[in-house]
Amino acid sequence: MKQKIVFPRFDAELNTDVCDAYNNAELTLTVRMGFSQINPAAGADEGTYHDYGNAAKPARKIIKWTPATWKAWKDTFCSSVQAFWSDKFWLINDAGSFLYTAKDAQVYVPNVWCRLKVIGQEGAAANNHHSIDVVRLHPSVKWFGSHEHLYDSKDINSVEKNRDSHGKKVMQQAHVHEFGHILGLGHVDIGKAHCPASGDTNASACYGVSDVDMNSVMGSGMQLRLEHAAPWREAVRAFSVGEVFSGSASPIDLLMPLARLVVGGNTLFAVWPAKMKRHYPRTSAEAAAGTLITAPPKRGAK
Amino acid sequence: MNTGAKISLTAILGAACLTVAIAVLLTGGANAGKAKKEDCSMDAISQSICVYRLILDDIDAKVTMRGGGGVTSIIQKSDDLFEARLAQEGHEDIRSYQMDLTDGDKPKIKAVTESTKSY
Ligand SMILES: [Zn+2]
Numbered sequence: 001m002k003q004k005i006v007f008p009r010f011d012a013e014l015n016t017d018v019c020d021a022y023n024n025a026e027l028t029l030t031v032r033m034g035f036s037q038i039n040p041a042a043g044a045d046e047g048t049y050h051d052y053g054n055a056a057k058p059a060r061k062i063i064k065w066t067p068a069t070w071k072a073w074k075d076t077f078c079s080s081v082q083a084f085w086s087d088k089f090w091l092i093n094d095a096g097s098f099l100y101t102a103k104d105a106q107v108y109v110p111n112v113w114c115r116l117k118v119i120g121q122e123g124a125a126a127n128n129h130h131s132i133d134v135v136r137l138h139p140s141v142k143w144f145g146s147h148e149h150l151y152d153s154k155d156i157n158s159v160e161k162n163r164d165s166h167g168k169k170v171m172q173q174a175h176v177h178e179f180g181h182i183l184g185l186g187h188v189d190i191g192k193a194h195c196p197a198s199g200d201t202n203a204s205a206c207y208g209v210s211d212v213d214m215n216s217v218m219g220s221g222m223q224l225r226l227e228h229a230a231p232w233r234e235a236v237r238a239f240s241v242g243e244v245f246s247g248s249a250s251p252i253d254l255l256m257p258l259a260r261l262v263v264g265g266n267t268l269f270a271v272w273p274a275k276m277k278r279h280y281p282r283t284s285a286e287a288a289a290g291t292l293i294t295a296p297p298k299r300g301a302k
Numbered sequence: 303m304n305t306g307a308k309i310s311l312t313a314i315l316g317a318a319c320l321t322v323a324i325a326v327l328l329t330g331g332a333n334a335g336k337a338k339k340e341d342c343s344m345d346a347i348s349q350s351i352c353v354y355r356l357i358l359d360d361i362d363a364k365v366t367m368r369g370g371g372g373v374t375s376i377i378q379k380s381d382d383l384f385e386a387r388l389a390q391e392g393h394e395d396i397r398s399y400q401m402d403l404t405d406g407d408k409p410k411i412k413a414v415t416e417s418t419k420s421y
Contacts, residue, residue, distance in 0.1 A: 149389075
């Protein structure tokens with residue numbers, strides 16, 4: 001079965017058709033990105049554009065987009081964001097949700113594989129989840145002041161963002177970090193004393209002070225952390241709770257309350273802990289025992 | 303002969319001047335960033351150069367976010383208050399410097415406060 005829930009930041013689809021003794025349910029978040037060109041004024045080949053789109057800030061040299069460079073940039077944006085964020089997390093089913101009977105007649109508790117689909121479309125499209133304007137920088141320009149709705153052509157490049165305690169450069173691709181915000185993630189140090197949630201959480205200290213935090217993708221680096229599975233966890237909870245209240249339970253679903261007691265979970269209080277390694281579907285007994293299966297298990301006939 | 307001698311003398315003097323100039327430049331380069339105590343009170347320009355050097359040295363020592371657009375401005379907001387802006391993606395880091403200018407020979411940083419301007 002494929003179910004869909006529309007969230008403000010993305011559409012979520014839970015696919016349990018792919019479940020069997022070895023394969024988990026797939027949760028795909030789809031984000032529609034709108035792209036609009038910013039070109040030099042009056043059709044000129046070259047011009048300038050100010051940092052942050054603010055006339056009081058430095059003007060940078062820009063050049064006109066061509067159809068080929070525009071397509072290549074958008075394609076790279078979407079594919080690299082997708083490659084970075086998709087297929088990295090598995091959510092452990094501690095809710096006893098989405099039970100299914102595989103061909104070996106065994107009932108399984110599927111975990112959830114977290115996937116992402118990024119669709120690039122015109123900036124003016126009405127159903128974009130997020131839209132950005134993009135300037136194409138002149139080759140001589142090294143940096144441009146971007147913000148969440150204004151990017152530059154070099155924002156997909158890896159650039160130095162910070163220096164760790166050993167003086168080592170911490171590199172980041174800005175668009176990959178920004179996409180974390182699009183999914184609803186905040187900066188790594190939000191909530192710590194040097195980055196109070198009540199203040200401006202764009203302050204540099206919020207991008208990580210310790211070396212570990214600095215290297216997080218929601219800091220100044222490119223490392224994924226378990227907490228970055230939060231958008232998928234939010235979505236899976238909605239499907240899991242919705243399964244209980246939808247009244248569209250299949251015969252196997254009717255057994256769910258019992259099954260959940262058996263596995264020790266409860267949909268409303270389920271945590272859906274994230275892992276960054278494939279965890280195979282479990283039988284109810286395995287789930288109840290808290291067994292985690294990371295190597296291909298021996299199962300009955302497929 | 304006389305003409306030739308004059309030319310030679312000019313050439314020698316010119317080479318000597320150039321050598322002195324290079325030496326001065328090298329000395330200046332070596333001292334860059336280190337405001338000499340006696341320089342700061344000479345005149346207004348000297349004092350403000352000392353203040354700006356102190357601010358630049360502080361930024362160099364304290365700021366770890368070395369990417370972005372760098373230092374885009376340092377402006378004087380009042381007699382003893384200066385503000386430096388560092389351009390970053392999506393925001394500017396603002397460092398406000400309260401200076402102690404009571405000792406004209408030796409300006410000091412009294413306090414630094416950090417804030418952020420988001421875009
Ligand atoms: Zn950010």
